[in-house]
Amino acid sequence: MRARILDGAALAATLREELRPRVATFTTRAGRPPGLGIVLVGTHAPSEIYVRNKLKAASDIGCRADLVRLPESATREEVVDAVRELNDSHFHDGILVQDPLPPQIGGSQTVFDVIDPAKDVDGFTPVNSGLLVQNRATLTPCTPTGVIALLERSGIAIAGQHAVVIGRSDIVGKPMAMLLLHRHATVTICHSKTADLPAITRQGDIVVAAVGRTAFVRSEYVKPGATVIDVGINRVTERAEVDALFAESSPRRADFEKRGAVVVGDVHPDVAEVAGALTPVPGGVGPLTIALLLRNTVTAAEHREP
Amino acid sequence: MRARILDGAALAATLREELRPRVATFTTRAGRPPGLGIVLVGTHAPSEIYVRNKLKAASDIGCRADLVRLPESATREEVVDAVRELNDSHFHDGILVQDPLPPQIGGSQTVFDVIDPAKDVDGFTPVNSGLLVQNRATLTPCTPTGVIALLERSGIAIAGQHAVVIGRSDIVGKPMAMLLLHRHATVTICHSKTADLPAITRQGDIVVAAVGRTAFVRSEYVKPGATVIDVGINRVTERAEVDALFAESSPRRADFEKRGAVVVGDVHPDVAEVAGALTPVPGGVGPLTIALLLRNTVTAAEHREP
Secondary structure, three states: OOOEEOOHHHHHHHHHHHHHHHHHHHHHHHOOOOEEEEEEEOOOHHHHHHHHHHHHHHHHOOOEEEEEEEOOOOOHHHHHHHHHHHHHOOOOOEEEEOOOOOHHHOOHHHHHOOOOHHHEOOOOOHHHHHHHHOOOOOOOOHHHHHHHHHHHHOOOOOOOOEEEEEOOOOOOHHHHHHHHHHOOOEEEEEOOOOOOHHHHHOOOOEEEEOOOOOOOEOHHHOOOOOEEEEOOOEEEOOHHHHHHHOOOOOHHHHHHHHHOOEEEOOEOHHHHHOOOEEOOOOOOHHHHHHHHHHHHHHHHHHHHOO | OOOEEOOHHHHHHHHHHHHHHHHHHHHHHHOOOOEEEEEEEOOOHHHHHHHHHHHHHHHHOOOEEEEEEEOOOOOHHHHHHHHHHHHHOOOOOEEEEOOOOOHHHOOHHHHHOOOOHHHEOOOOOHHHHHHHHOOOOOOOOHHHHHHHHHHHHOOOOOOOOEEEEEOOOOOOHHHHHHHHHHOOOEEEEEOOOOOOHHHHHOOOOEEEEOOOOOOOEOHHHOOOOOEEEEOOOEEEOOHHHHHHHOOOOOHHHHHHHHHOOEEEOOEOHHHHHOOOEEOOOOOOHHHHHHHHHHHHHHHHHHHHOO
C-alpha cells in the first residue's frame, strides 16, 4: 500500500483562484489593488528565485507587487529605511523581507521587528507571534498555515489526533504547534535534543517534518497509516546520495541527470510505503507557502481598508 | 517510596531574599524604589486575598506597591484609563490587572492589551507572548517561570527530558510549553480533547498539571519516578470529597474541620506514592508565582532606568 499523495500544488492553485474575487472586490472598492512589497538584499541565488516566484504569483492574481532591491553591502539602517518606507506606503498592504540577510544586518529578526504588524504577511513580528499563541492572529506564518489548509481541505482530522512536529523554529515548528493545538490536536514538539525520536514520532497520527535535513524521517519513524507532512526543501547535488535515495526506475534520477541536482524533502522516499498520506517534495508544502503569502496580503489589504 | 517534596514556599523565600539587594541598588540609583501598581475591579473575595498578598510581598522587599480600586460597576473605559495612568506613571514599573474582571469589561485580555509591554509583569501582552515564543522575552508569565525556577534550583534536568503539560491556557499551559522547549525538553501539550491522556502523561519525565480540576491527575497517569508539578488551586468545601481524598490521619482533614474548606491541587494525593518529586498544594507553585511577579517588577524597573 502506498500513501495517498497530498497535492499541495493543486490546492495552492485552488487557493489562488479563491483569492481572485477578493482581489477584484477590494480593487473596485479601494480604487487600487492589494499591494505586496518585497525587500531583497544582495543577489543570493535561491532568494532571487523565491522572490521572483512570489512577485509573479502576486501579480498573476491581480495584486500590485514591488521589489525593493538593496546591494549586498547595504547597512542595517538602509534595510530598515526600506521597510519603513513600505510601512508608510498607502499602496502596500503586505511587506516581506527576504531571508537570509547579509551578516552586517545583525540578524533578520531585528529587521522583521520593524515591519508594521498590520502589513506583516509573514507573521514574524513579535505581536503577531503573540496573537497566534493567543489564538487571535489575523496574519499567521505562511508555511504552517499552508499545512493546516492542506490537512483541512484533504479531509484529514486534526482534533483529538496526536500531532508530532519535528523542528522548533520560529518560522515553522513553533507556529505549526500552536496552529495544530488550537485545532484541538495533542501536540508534541521534538528537536535535536529529543531522546529516542523514532519512538516519539511513531505516536503521531500527523507528523510534520521541519528539520532541514535530507531524508531524515525514515519509515521506522512513522506509524502505519499516519499523515506525513514534509516541510523540507534540500538540494541534493551528489550522485551517490541521489542513487541511495531513489530506485533506478525513479524519474528523480532522470531529473538529476538533466539538472545536476534534485530537491529532496526531510522525509525519506521509503516513508511512502508506510504513511497513509504524504506531501511530495517538490509540489507539496512549497507552493502552499506562496499561496498563503498571497492570502495574507489580500487579508491585510481588506483589514487596512475595510 | 514517597516522592521528594519540592518546597515552593522555601524557594519563593530565597528568590525574594535575592531581590533585596537589587531593590536596594535600584532605589539608590533611581532615587525611588521599583513600583508595582495593581488594578482591582470589584470585591471578588479570592481576588482581594491575592491582591493583598501581592502588595504585601512587594512592600516587604522594599518596593512601592499601590492598589487602584475600581467599583464592580466600572466601565471598560474606566479600567483602561486606570491602566493608562499607570502606563504614564514615572513611579510604576510593573502593572497587574487582577483577573477576573466583571462581564461588562468584555474580556480581561482586551484590558491586558493596553498595558505598556515594558511594564507587563504578568507577561500577558501579545508582544511579550510573541517574544517568549522567540525566546527573547524579558518579562515572562509568573507561574510557568516559577515552575522553571523550581525545577532548575531543585537540580531536576529539563534538557533532553520529555515534559508533558496538561492544559493549554494562555497564562500557564502554552507559555510553560515554550519555556520547557527553550530549555531543550521534548514537549507534549495535552488538553480536554486528548485521546488516552494517561498513556501520554505516563511518558512524561516531567508532568505539569494545569487543568483546574481537583485531583484530576491520578497515580496511573504518572511514570514511576517522574517529577510532577501541580499548578492547580481548587477549593474543596464538600466533606465527602475531602474524606475521599485524604486518609483519616491526614492533617488536611483537621484543616477542613477548622476552616470548612481545603485547597487541593490538580494532582491526586496518591501520586506521591509514584512520583519521584512533587510540588505540594498549598506551598508549591502558588508562592513562586508571587515571587516571580516581584522579580518581574524589579527587572522591569532595571530595564526602565538602567
